[in-house]
Amino acid sequence: MPLYMDVHTKIKDLTQEKLAEDHRKDLEYEQAEGVHFKEAWADPETGTCFCLSEAPDQDAVRRVHRRAGHPANEVYPVTLHV
Template sequence: MLFMDVHENLTGVKAADVAEAHQKDLAIQDQYGVDYRQYWVDEAGGRVFCLVEAPSAEAAAAVHKEAHGLLPDHAYPVTEGV
């Protein structure tokens, strides 16, 4: 399944920090059968969005938890458009 997970209220979030966290996700994602495809950073709004293919939202969150501890506030199932 494809999910968009959303991290909110990240005052002072910087794209460079998110890039580092994303690399940590990529390093362990295979252990959970997860594929973090892409992310977006809204520095001004203090939000991060992660597009992830995973067997469940819980599996995707487990990668974040182990990799860097930054759990999403929401995870929405999504359908990829053309």
């Protein structure tokens, strides 16, 4: 399954609890789209979050995040990996 990295920018009041809660919501909505959010890393200073997922396509990643209430600003198909 293709890998995607999506980026959320300028998230307000970003804490470990908020990140965990947002990730939990993703996991709740992902199955219907055949997506799996594997990991996420975030910088609370700038409010930037990077989410790594497996998904059938880019739109599926966008739909899950939108339904979970936190649309992605950018989504990249990361076909190369080391």
